[in-house]
Amino acid sequence: METYTLFELNEHIRHVLALNLPEALWIRCEIAQMNEARGHFYIDLVQKGEGTDEIVAQAAAVLWSKTYRKLKQNLEEELDFLLQEGIEVQLHAKVEFHERYGLKLVIENFDPAYTLGKLALKRREIIRELKKLRLLEKNGEVPIPPVLQRIAVLTSAGAAGYQDYLKQLDANSFGYRFSNTLFPTVVQGLQVEREMLAQLREIAKDKARFDCVIIIRGGGAKLDLSAFDSLALCKAVANFPLPILTGIGHEVDETVLDMVAHSALKTPTAVADFIIHQNLQFESEITELGLYLKNLTEQVLKENEFTLQQIEQSVHLQSLQKIGQGRQMLDFIGQELPQLLKYIFKKEKMQLTNLEKNCNLLNPQTVLNRGFSLTLKNGRALTSPKQALEGDSICSILREGTLHSLVKKTKDA
Amino acid sequence: MPKKKTTYESALRELQQIVTQLQEEVVSMDELSGKVKRAADLIAFCKDKLRKTEEEVEGLFGN
Numbered sequence: 001m002e003t004y005t006l007f008e009l010n011e012h013i014r015h016v017l018a019l020n021l022p023e024a025l026w027i028r029c030e031i032a033q034m035n036e037a038r039g040h041f042y043i044d045l046v047q048k049g050e051g052t053d054e055i056v057a058q059a060a061a062v063l064w065s066k067t068y069r070k071l072k073q074n075l076e077e078e079l080d081f082l083l084q085e086g087i088e089v090q091l092h093a094k095v096e097f098h099e100r101y102g103l104k105l106v107i108e109n110f111d112p113a114y115t116l117g118k119l120a121l122k123r124r125e126i127i128r129e130l131k132k133l134r135l136l137e138k139n140g141e142v143p144i145p146p147v148l149q150r151i152a153v154l155t156s157a158g159a160a161g162y163q164d165y166l167k168q169l170d171a172n173s174f175g176y177r178f179s180n181t182l183f184p185t186v187v188q189g190l191q192v193e194r195e196m197l198a199q200l201r202e203i204a205k206d207k208a209r210f211d212c213v214i215i216i217r218g219g220g221a222k223l224d225l226s227a228f229d230s231l232a233l234c235k236a237v238a239n240f241p242l243p244i245l246t247g248i249g250h251e252v253d254e255t256v257l258d259m260v261a262h263s264a265l266k267t268p269t270a271v272a273d274f275i276i277h278q279n280l281q282f283e284s285e286i287t288e289l290g291l292y293l294k295n296l297t298e299q300v301l302k303e304n305e306f307t308l309q310q311i312e313q314s315v316h317l318q319s320l321q322k323i324g325q326g327r328q329m330l331d332f333i334g335q336e337l338p339q340l341l342k343y344i345f346k347k348e349k350m351q352l353t354n355l356e357k358n359c360n361l362l363n364p365q366t367v368l369n370r371g372f373s374l375t376l377k378n379g380r381a382l383t384s385p386k387q388a389l390e391g392d393s394i395c396s397i398l399r400e401g402t403l404h405s406l407v408k409k410t411k412d413a
Numbered sequence: 414m415p416k417k418k419t420t421y422e423s424a425l426r427e428l429q430q431i432v433t434q435l436q437e438e439v440v441s442m443d444e445l446s447g448k449v450k451r452a453a454d455l456i457a458f459c460k461d462k463l464r465k466t467e468e469e470v471e472g473l474f475g476n
Contacts, residue, residue: 034453211437312459312474316470316474318468319466319470320467323463323466323467323470326421326459326463327460327463329425330456330459330460330463333428333429333432333452333456334456336432337432337449337452337453338433340432340435341435341445341449342442344435344438344445348442
């Protein structure tokens with residue numbers, strides 16, 4: 001029976017592997033864990049079961065610093081994005097076996113397009129889910145205050161974008177002052193979701209202290225931004241009670257977070273401009289309102305002044321007219337009175353003349369003169385024979401004297 | 414003369430009353446001179462009042 005030493009066995013395995021897998025292979029897997037030492041990356045690769053977290057395959061891999069530097073020239077920041085725990089990658093690796101250290105996949109290259117494709121799929125699913133839940137518009141419907149001054153800032157303290165944002169706010173030429181409260185969080189990598197959710201919960205506890213929330217970061221590789229394509233984070237933003245503005249520095253691509261935010265701006269600087277503009281608009285409206293009020297007041301004053309002038313003229317004219325009428329009335333009475341008096345005197349005189357005439361007509365002497373006589377008995381005029389008896393002594397007055405007689409006989413007419 | 418509290422309105426009313434009485438010939442000859450004298454006084458009073466008022470008006474609106 002042939003026996004081998006362990007070294008002989010491992011040497012044999014190395015030969016078998018080298019013969020059967022002489023070239024590097026494309027492998028799809030997930031980076032489970034990673035350590036960097038002296039520029040080399042020691043990586044645990046895994047494959048999980050379909051739809052589960054159960055690990056069905058595992059292998060150790062290494063990315064030598066020399067390879068890293070070479071790849072970095074081509075992939076730039078994308079490489080750092082790919083080298084993160086939890087990222088699904090397609091990598092080109094040579095299978096090596098060392099008698100002492102065992103199996104190792106030596107990474108020679110990455111295919112970022114695979115990871116991007118995976119992320120794009122995930123992104124589409126998130127968008128579909130958000131649409132289904134009607135969350136894409138929800139934060140946009142939160143009313144934005146007319147003045148934005150107390151701002152909760154979600155970003156990393158050291159982010160260049162944050163400094164750009166502060167500088168732009170500070171440089172506003174209208175003298176607006178702002179109170180920014182930083183809620184520090186990482187802005188790239190797999191921790192974004194967890195940290196941002198925690199900070200959003202902190203802000204929500206104190207929401208009365210803020211007018212709005214902004215989520216900003218400076219520019220970055222496309223893959224970096226995928227951290228913002230998180231369903232949980234997007235849901236939290238959509239349901240947030242304050243309006244959320246994003247300025248996740250990228251000129252071309254829109255993250256899903258941008259889609260659920262109240263307003264999505266291109267860069268942190270643009271967020272600052274948006275805030276300044278919002279305040280400027282408020283101030284303009286106030287100024288306009290003030291002007292309108294001033295004009296309105298002036299108009300009302302002018303109108304009243306005009307009305308008063310008219311009233312003054314009218315009072316003046318009417319009072320003069322009234323005086324004129326009074327004068328006419330008095331003049332009329334002044335003329336009327338003498339006329340009336342003249343008439344009254346004339347009438348009285350006429351009346352007196354008539355009376356005089358009547359008196360003359362009635363005078364008994366006038367009658368006597370015409371041949372009539374007046375018969376008296378005991379000084380009283382007789383108008384009927386019955387007033388005298390036979391033998392009575394009566395007296396008749398004639399024009400030129402008196403006759404005394406005795407009644408011989410009476411006879412009614 | 415009219416009493417102190419006579420107003421232009423009451424004076425004018427009395428004046429018109431006297432004229433009406435004269436027109437309707439209800440004034441006796443005995444009252445006549447008294448009435449006419451009263452009317453003359455009232456006319457003088459009213460004219461005076463008018464003149465003063467006019468002066469006041471012109472003073473107020475100043476020209």
